[in-house]
Amino acid sequence: MKLIETVNAVGHVLCHDLTRIVPGVTKDAAFRKGHIVTEEDIPMLLSMGKEHLYVWEKTEGVLHENEAAERLRAICQNANMSSTPVKEGKIELIADIDGLFRVDVARLNAINALDEVMIATRHTNTTVRRGDKLAGTRVIPLVVDEARVAAAEAAAGETPLLELLPYRRRTAAIVTTGNEVFLGRIEDAFTPVLIQKLAAFGVEAVSQVKVPDERGKIVAAVSAARAAGAELILCTGGMSVDPDDQTPGAIKATGARIVSYGAPVLPGAMFLLGYFEDGTPIMGLPGCVMYAKATVFDLILPRVLADVGVTRADLSALGHGGLCLGCGECRYPVCPFGKGD
Numbered sequence: 001m002k003l004i005e006t007v008n009a010v011g012h013v014l015c016h017d018l019t020r021i022v023p024g025v026t027k028d029a030a031f032r033k034g035h036i037v038t039e040e041d042i043p044m045l046l047s048m049g050k051e052h053l054y055v056w057e058k059t060e061g062v063l064h065e066n067e068a069a070e071r072l073r074a075i076c077q078n079a080n081m082s083s084t085p086v087k088e089g090k091i092e093l094i095a096d097i098d099g100l101f102r103v104d105v106a107r108l109n110a111i112n113a114l115d116e117v118m119i120a121t122r123h124t125n126t127t128v129r130r131g132d133k134l135a136g137t138r139v140i141p142l143v144v145d146e147a148r149v150a151a152a153e154a155a156a157g158e159t160p161l162l163e164l165l166p167y168r169r170r171t172a173a174i175v176t177t178g179n180e181v182f183l184g185r186i187e188d189a190f191t192p193v194l195i196q197k198l199a200a201f202g203v204e205a206v207s208q209v210k211v212p213d214e215r216g217k218i219v220a221a222v223s224a225a226r227a228a229g230a231e232l233i234l235c236t237g238g239m240s241v242d243p244d245d246q247t248p249g250a251i252k253a254t255g256a257r258i259v260s261y262g263a264p265v266l267p268g269a270m271f272l273l274g275y276f277e278d279g280t281p282i283m284g285l286p287g288c289v290m291y292a293k294a295t296v297f298d299l300i301l302p303r304v305l306a307d308v309g310v311t312r313a314d315l316s317a318l319g320h321g322g323l324c325l326g327c328g329e330c331r332y333p334v335c336p337f338g339k340g341d
């Protein structure tokens, strides 16, 4: 800290708040600790009776909180996000598009384990809308050793911590299984649910066929959907253990690589995910997806649409936080469901 004349203060950083009082009008800090004095500030400072100021001396190897925040921002920021201007050492990142938000949690934790720096984010693998806040970062003290920020950069490595991915798949084909629906014994209540859930991501259901619980018929319907170029194939019903449940076997018989039949999520235990050789995803959706407000389908659909290759390990990790609490009024996604990985 050093004492200087206000007229020489441009570019220097204030060490404390400066309060301005105009009777009946204001009594507030006109300048905050950490503010960098500009040419325009000088008349105001003089009008407040501040002929001299305590300022922070810029020394080699020490960063002001604003400079440090910019460096932490650079560790985080990636395509499709923008940053707010730095204010009192804090920067926030904002979504430029609707998309799937992802965080490299291991690297985030490594950085936050360091003293004097912090980065706070939304949960990884969550959906965001354009304009949503994604992350905020700052350093804890007003000034920080550059070595501390360099350590955070080293822990971060080459690629940004955050990703915001657009939804790339635009079309889906629905294959509705079940004799009771095929024969018209009951109305198809599954398809309207899927159309609505897909539309929320801008995905159009381009075809829908009803087939009986016969493996060959299901395989043929999936093949037709593939030939028509559907970018995602959804088979509904027949996913559990009854003798009439033919859907998992049929999906296997289509030649799709099965990532998993079964997921550690409730509702959604009987879920199936697979991929064809060209990358087209196929899912087997159990009855709960039609019935429950939020299920494994809501957790995995955004990742599949954003073309994040979902692995068996990704599905296994859903167990922690994968228990829907079945609240009277469903507030998903603003709830703990699916926030464990």
Ligand SMILES: Nc1nc2c(c(=O)[nH]1)N[C@H]1C(S)=C(S)[C@@H](COP(=O)(O)OP(=O)(O)OC[C@H]3O[C@@H](n4cnc5c(N)ncnc54)[C@H](O)[C@@H]3O)O[C@H]1N2
Residues within 6 Å of the ligand: 176, 177, 178, 180, 181, 186, 187, 188, 189, 190, 191, 236, 237, 238, 239, 240, 241, 242, 245, 268, 269, 270, 285, 286, 287, 288, 289, 290
């Ligand atoms: N013994 C066991 N029973 C069940 C298990 C289990 O592990 N052991 N799992 C349960 C779970 S979890 C679920 S989820 C459901 C899975 O259901 P499925 O996908 O096999 O569905 P279905 O058996 O075909 O149908 C169940 C129910 O839903 C009606 N349904 C199906 N599709 C439609 C449609 N398009 N429109 C209207 N209604 C539909 C169907 O008529 C049945 O009433 O299994 C549990 N059982």
Ligand code: MOO
Residues within 6 Å of the ligand: 265, 266, 267, 268, 269, 270, 271, 286, 287, 288, 289
């Ligand atoms: O698969 Mo059921 O899918 O848990 O409610």
